[in-house]
Every structure is written in structure tokens, then in C-alpha cells.
Amino acid sequence: MTSGAETTRGARLAPPGPPRRATFGLLKKLFTDRLALMSDSAEAHGDVVRIAIGPKTMYLVNHPELAKHVLADNAANYHKGIGLQEARRALGDGLLTSDGDVWKKQRRTIQPVFQPKRIARQASVVANEVEGLVKHLRDTEGPVEILHEMTGLTLGVLGKTLLDADLGGFTSLGHSFEAVQDQAMFEAVTLSMVPQWAPLKKQLRFKESRDDLRRIAEELVEQRLANPIEGGEDVLSRLIATDGTREQMRDELITLLLAGHETTASTLGWAFHLLDEHPDVAAKLRAEADEVLGDQLPTHDDLHRLPYTARVVEEVMRLYPPVWLLPRVAQADDEIGGYHIPAGSDVVVVPYTLHRHPDFWPDPEKFDPDRFDPDRPSGRPRYAYIPFGAGPRFCIGNSLGVMEAVFVLTMVLRDLELRKLPGYEVVPEAMLSLRVRGGLPMTVHTRNRR
Numbered sequence: 001m002t003s004g005a006e007t008t009r010g011a012r013l014a015p016p017g018p019p020r021r022a023t024f025g026l027l028k029k030l031f032t033d034r035l036a037l038m039s040d041s042a043e044a045h046g047d048v049v050r051i052a053i054g055p056k057t058m059y060l061v062n063h064p065e066l067a068k069h070v071l072a073d074n075a076a077n078y079h080k081g082i083g084l085q086e087a088r089r090a091l092g093d094g095l096l097t098s099d100g101d102v103w104k105k106q107r108r109t110i111q112p113v114f115q116p117k118r119i120a121r122q123a124s125v126v127a128n129e130v131e132g133l134v135k136h137l138r139d140t141e142g143p144v145e146i147l148h149e150m151t152g153l154t155l156g157v158l159g160k161t162l163l164d165a166d167l168g169g170f171t172s173l174g175h176s177f178e179a180v181q182d183q184a185m186f187e188a189v190t191l192s193m194v195p196q197w198a199p200l201k202k203q204l205r206f207k208e209s210r211d212d213l214r215r216i217a218e219e220l221v222e223q224r225l226a227n228p229i230e231g232g233e234d235v236l237s238r239l240i241a242t243d244g245t246r247e248q249m250r251d252e253l254i255t256l257l258l259a260g261h262e263t264t265a266s267t268l269g270w271a272f273h274l275l276d277e278h279p280d281v282a283a284k285l286r287a288e289a290d291e292v293l294g295d296q297l298p299t300h301d302d303l304h305r306l307p308y309t310a311r312v313v314e315e316v317m318r319l320y321p322p323v324w325l326l327p328r329v330a331q332a333d334d335e336i337g338g339y340h341i342p343a344g345s346d347v348v349v350v351p352y353t354l355h356r357h358p359d360f361w362p363d364p365e366k367f368d369p370d371r372f373d374p375d376r377p378s379g380r381p382r383y384a385y386i387p388f389g390a391g392p393r394f395c396i397g398n399s400l401g402v403m404e405a406v407f408v409l410t411m412v413l414r415d416l417e418l419r420k421l422p423g424y425e426v427v428p429e430a431m432l433s434l435r436v437r438g439g440l441p442m443t444v445h446t447r448n449r450r
């Protein structure tokens, strides 16, 4: 049968999608170009696409109203899916990967750490960390690898803001997280058909990295147990106060560090790439930084006074949403957009295609921060833009991530000029998060401000 709708369970229709005989081509794309797989499927088959590859059938969701159905209205019917299930081997039952009552209890425990007032109080901590980064970049001779720098920064910020701890000594953290993610994605794209005991280099690297993360998390827990903070509001203090097992505390810590660092670091990597490509946007952002910051560090109140920088961050996350797909598994039969979705199906909401849906985004490939100008009414539905997800699983750290990204861009552009190495090709790599393949080397020049 071709791309037209097929019939399952009597008269109820399955969504359109590539025919079964396309399996080989689909597998190849799944392995080598997952973004093209998503975009081409949406273009060819529309807002709900059925993709059958070998034993797996996935349903891709590319429309705001249907995303709302899966993520919010009928969220109880959907548990976490492809990629995240595999990541569970390293993350255990932390907030990102758990479901049901385990997730609810953990969310209640962690939520207070992310209360807006508490995050606002962390603004000076974030600004100080970014100031350290700017100094370091200024003092570095030769090109810097920007993604590596952003990873160091975002981990440092998480340590200080969430854990009240200095992660500077744990230099392997960034690499270990990368290895764990690589393996989760590898298992997802090979449809978990390669046994975990197979002595592949990737798998060995995964085990070493997982052990490294566990060792670091356990050390942090032990340190805090030995030196408790009376009435501490940080994640470690809260986890300890709720009497979780050491294993739960360890898994939750690993989860928060993973969820909180790579997403923000990727956003910043893409931002520096796009600003390099669009000097007019960089000039506007810089003018705002000069006017609002002067020679000072930004404060939480300044966030409202940096609207253009905030729009740049929003537009970066539209084009390159760090979490480019939101995988779920249907617990019971459902209907999405009039199509039948059997229980047990993999349903994947795709922010990458939603954010480029031609019905909601004119000239979708264009980098245009002013799309988010509140004076330019867009008529866009709320769920056309979901970089932080939606519904009960909405990102817990969104305001911290945005504050960090805005502070980095405003402070770095005020003081420095970063330029991509001539001829360096920037290629997206769609892993658990959407990053720049092979990193982003840039040269750093001190800016003459007056």
C-alpha cells in the first residue's frame, strides 16, 4: 500500500505515511539524517504521519492542536518514549524519564527549587559565572570551542544555583554526559536491536561514563550528608529532607544536571552561529546591551529591559529547539486528528517541524527575532511554539535557562566579538538534544566600546 491511509481495526483509519517497502531508506535516514526524516515526512504526509520501520511503528505529530492533545489534554495517556526509555539506563527514575506516581512525587519535591522568586534570587550568581566566562574568553589566545565553553558554564551555573556546590573540579562531567546521550540515541535508532552486552566501543564508553556520573553524584550526596545546610533550599538539601534512597538522590541529580546543561549550552551554540551569520541582528543586540548594562552586570530586573535579546533567544530556539522531539508511548488506544492510534504506539511530537510549520510561520527558514515582537500580532496558536514542551511535563528549569541564555548573549556581545573560523561548516546533529556536530570553533576579539 502506498502513502494513503490504511485501515486498522475495522473502519478506523491509520494516518498516512511512507509505504512499508521504504523501510531501508527510512532506516538509513533515521541513522544519518533524522531532521530530514522529520521534515520530509511532514512535507509529504502532513500533520500526523505513520512511519513503520521494521518492528517499530512511530506516529509523528506536527500540528499545534494535536501536540496540545498529546502533551496536555490527554497527557495522562502518554508515558515517556523512544530515546528517554534508553536514557533511563543512566538516569534511572529521575524527573525526565519517570512516569505516574514516581514522577509526581519527584516533581513535588523538586519544584520549590525552581520557584520564580528563588530563581530571581540566583540572578547575581548567574551573572558572576558569566563574568568569569567573559574574562576567560578574553584571556584565551587562539580559537575557542564555544560549545565546550558553554557546557562548562552551564554546568557551573547548575552547580551554584541548584546544588550550592562547585562542580569546577569534576572536569569529566561534560564528556560523560555526551557519551551517555550518544548511547541512548544509538539504541533508539538501532531500535534496541544491538544487545547491550555486545563489546562495542560505544557501549564500553557508555558504561564507563555512567559509572563516572554515578561516582560524581554519589560524592555530591555524601558531601552534603556530611555537611547539611540548615533549611537549605537547594536540590541536594530537598532530596535529603524527603528521605529518598541514596540511589534516588543520585539518579535525580544526574537527571537535573543532564536536563539543565546541554539544552542551554546548545541554545547558546546555535545563537553564536546565527549571530555570526546575521551581523545586523548582532548589532541590535549589542546596542541594547550597551544601553541597558553600561558597565554593570545584569540583574533580574534587567531581563525586562532586554526584550530584543530575549527575542533572539526565542527565535534561536524556534529554528533549533534543543529538545527537537518529545517522544511518548500511548498507554491506551487514542485518536489523534481523526486517526486511530493503538495502545503501545510510539507517538512523537516534533517541535522541529512544528516550529517551521508553514501555516503558522511565514518564511519559516528565515532567522527573524522580530517574529516575537509583541507589537507584531501573529495569530499563532499557543502550541505552535513549544521549546520547553507543554502540559504537566513542561520544563521545570525554563526560567533559569532563559535567564542564563540572555545574560550570556548580552554580556558576551557587549565585551567581545566572536567569529566563526572561515569556511567552518556548521551541521546540526540531532541526538537527544539538537547540537552542532563536532563543536563550534570561534575566534575571540575584545571589543572596543568607545
Ligand code: HEM
Pocket: 095, 096, 107, 255, 256, 257, 259, 260, 261, 263, 264, 267, 317, 321, 322, 323, 326, 327, 386, 387, 388, 389, 390, 392, 393, 394, 395, 396, 397, 398, 400, 401, 402, 405
Ligand atoms: C534553553 C534551555 C532548556 C530547554 C530548551 C529545555 C527544554 C525542555 C523540554 C522540551 C522539556 C520537556 C520534555 C518532555 O516533555 O519530554 C524539559 C523538561 C525538563 N527540563 Fe528543561 N530545558 C531547558 C533548561 C532546563 C534547565 C536549566 C533545567 C534545570 C535543571 C531543566 C530541567 C528539566 C527537567 C528536570 C525536565 C523534566 C520535567 C518533568 O518531566 O517533570 N531544563 N526541558
